[in-house]
Amino acid sequence: MATLSADQERLALSRLYSRFGFGVKAGEFESALANGFVNTKNSFLVKPTQDGIASDLIPITLDDLGPRPTPGTFANTEYSLKLSKQNKDLVIWWLDQMATTDYPLNEKMTWFWHGHWATSIEKINFALPMYKQNITLRNNALGNFATFCQSMFQDGALQFWLDGQDNTATAPNENLSREFMELFTLGVGRYSEDDVKALARIFTGVQVQRTNGSVVFNARRHDSSPVNFLGATKIYTAQDAITSITSRDDSSRFIYERLWYRFFSSTETMPVDINRSAFTSRDIFAAISDLCSTPYMYAPDFAMVKSPIEWFIGLCRVFGLTPSATKNFSAIGSDLQKLAQVPFTPPNVGGWPAGEMWLTSASAQFRLSLSQNILKNVSLDFINAIPPVSRVNYLRDLLGVYQWSRRTSDALTVARTEPARMLLLAINSPEYIVGA
Amino acid sequence: MDTLSRRRFLALTGGAGVAAAANILSVEDIAQAAITRPLPANTPILVVVTLYGGNDGLNTLVPYSDPLYYSLRPDISYTPEKVLHLDSTLGLNPSMTAVKNLWDKEKVAIIRGVGYPNSDHSHFSSMAIWQSGERTQTTKTGWLGRWVDSQPEDPLLAINLGSVLPPLLVGKKRSGSVLPLGGLVTPSGSLARDCSRLSLPALGENPLAARAATSLRNLLNISESVSPILKSPAPVATDLPTVNGGNAGGDNNLSQQLDVVAKLVTAGAPTRVWAVSLGGFDTHANEANAQSELIGIVSSSVSRFLSQLVASGRSKDVTVLVYSEFGRRVAANASAGTDHGTSAPVFVIGDGVKGGFYGEQPSLNNLNQGDLAVTTDFRDIYATLLEGVLKVPAEPILGGWKGRINSLLRT
Secondary structure, three states, rough: OOOOOOOHHHHHHHHHHHOOEEEEOOHHHHHHHOOHHHHHHHHHHHOOOOOOOHHHHOOOOOOOOOOOOOOOOOHHHHHHHHHHHHHHHHHHHHHHHHHHHHOOOHHHHHHHHHHHHOOOOHOOOOOOHHHHHHHHHHHHHOOEEEHHHHHHHHHHHHHHHHHHOOOOOOOOOOOHHHHHHHHHHHHOOOOOOOHHHHHHHHOOOOEEEEOEEEEEEOHHHHOOEEEEOOEEEEEOOOOHHHHHHOHHHHHHHHHHHHHHHHHHHOOOOOOOOOOHHHHOOOHHHHHHHHHOOOOOOOOOOOEOOOOOHHHHHHHHHHHHOHHHOOHHHHHHHHHHOOOOOOOOOOOOOOOOOOOOHHOOOOHHHHHHHHHHHHOOOOHHHHOOOOHHHHHHHHHHHOOOOOOOOOOOHHHHHHOOOOOOOHHHHHHOHHHHHOOO | OOOOOOOOOOOOOOOOOOOOOOOOOOOOHHHHHHOOOOOOOOOOEEEEEEOOOOOOOOHHHEEOOHHHHHHOOOOOOOOOOOOEOOOOOOOOOOOOOHHHHHHHHOEEEEEEEEEOOOOOOOHHHHHHHHHHOOOOOOOOHHHHHHHHHHHOOOOOOOEEEEOOOOOHHOOOOOOOEEEEEOOOOOOOOOHHHHHHHHHOOOOOHHHHHHHHHHHHHHHHHHHHHHHHHHHHHOOOOOOOOOOOOHOOOOHHHHHHHHHHHHHHHHHHHOEEEEEEEEOOOOOOOOOOHHHHHHHHHHHHHHHHHHHHHOOOOOOHHHEEEEEOOOOEEEOOOOOOOOEEEEEEEEEEOOHHHOOOEEEEOOOOOOOOOOOOOOEEHHHHHHHHHHHHHOOOOOOOOOOOOOOOOOOOOOO
């Protein structure tokens, strides 16, 4: 990597933390500036400990609730209560995990994949299959994409979400086969309508136990006749077909497009000459490491809007808050709902929107409200310790912001003797909401 | 697609265009605008209802006299006696009694077989095509966003109900605004002053950050002018039965959205385009009840909305467009549902509409790979509404599109 100017270092570091992680912890940006981008990036990429992921994971217990008791009985009421508690616990569990993890890259990639294989608990209804899916996303987040796709085909929540359990030899259901190629592996237009129909037949025979997400293959419901799929006619197993898909160059192109869209720019298209050689063997970690070392990290023009969760978790991390330990979590959760982003509840199979969709006047209002609720949990002593004249620059580095505009630094200067007011403005500033 | 959720189904990539920062308007300008320049009487208003997920056209407008309909959909068809007959071959889904009443008053135009060339079966691509008004999206803007661009700047001009902006209203220079269902809370006092400082344009700022500043500015502007209106009760629907009919609803999301629109239209908000939506139409499995319930909600909500406007004298100015990204496959699948299809009927409803059928009903005898033919291009409808309702030349907005639906509107 070329030697970077001081400004380029700042920009690359700001992007590294906010895009490939969930923002900086207090003091982290200052040390990163001292260590330089390359050193910081190298240690950011690797797991903090040998078994980083496992030891870092907050434990949670979710029992299989089994079939629902007869309606109207006491047991049924109890069941409903357990169900709704599990679903709430699951969301808080992940928020806590994001806010506290020591390996933010893996967590951010898990979040990326959740938006990629976007499955909503609103249809699944049960926490346990959603949790199992999250573990699969987590374990494959930086692994091999081809293996990952095979595991996702075996995922009960995904199968149920896209009607895989209704896809039988007698009359196939195309929901999973279409989205599998369009949204998960190849991208729209890189297969034919006949391929969708053929893949639906290949995918037949899966049955899902909804309460726990376990998947079984029922040969009697499976269509084992030869089909023409992606140009070859033969008898395919689902595994064969997935291998055919993921070995196509289009699957590499598509994953790069998605990485580009979520990590570099949702408005500027991916450069046509982007180097995808790191992904030749479908190694996700290699692709990410490589992208983190490209000049796109410090090239202008690639501003990204923080989604509500990225913005919220960023604040939790910098203020050292664990969501479940906040004194007003129900108010915070309700603000996240109004901001239209709650983990495990993507709006549809395409995941959450990006870019200016989060920049409406309504989001501005709810961010203000959420900020006020977050700041109720933050002691302001640390700002009081800084002389007012240094506070504008201090907040810039604390939050990992590339630069304040003159407009924002003027607005912060007006408020600098009132830490709460100043902080509220800083975290709602265009420069914090949109990463340069 | 989620079959249960009523959440907004936004296009994955469509509408991600970035508009330049809007000109600065002072809070006072806008607050006064709502009071001092209410929409002039007799100004036409367009209300766009988007049905996300792909509404099943054949079970909305049912070809009840066609034996093929019954043989292709043994488990999810409606028998002739259940269908609400419109003529000797077509009838509405049994749940659409409210729209049937409006049809009888000649206020409902049903345009049949609507779609676009080379149908795309992807929700995302197809919705992006419908919302952009372009067969191949080149501008990343929405057809009504481009209309916003063509008008003098006014954050109240086009408003979406819900907190996320649909691609439909994204323009190149400017975009429509959004209103969450609960309305907006105005920052007040020193917070308002702080926010207005933070929302000023900054020199050399990237377009997205400029957009963030604009959204904060619009929050101050819009909320000043509409918050008091939102606190008032919804207008009463005067001519609908209060039990057993559409007026009994009101607990679903679409009717809540239309309630807010009714309040604001009644109050004279200077808004000419409203966008509302309902999701959940992606009925791959166990379709019959779900689709019927949803299309029934659409029917009763729209009818109730038009009634609510009668007292204000504005109901005659309002035209409602109801569309979805595609219809569904003709033959049912094994899950008593249907997969993604192509063309479907579009509804245009209002006093200014000449009721009746338009476009040719696609034949069940002449399917293309199991899908209905497209007999009317969706841009014909947009062009007709841009000219007839919004009173602007359609061609600059629709890439020179020439087609129209003749005599759709009473002029």
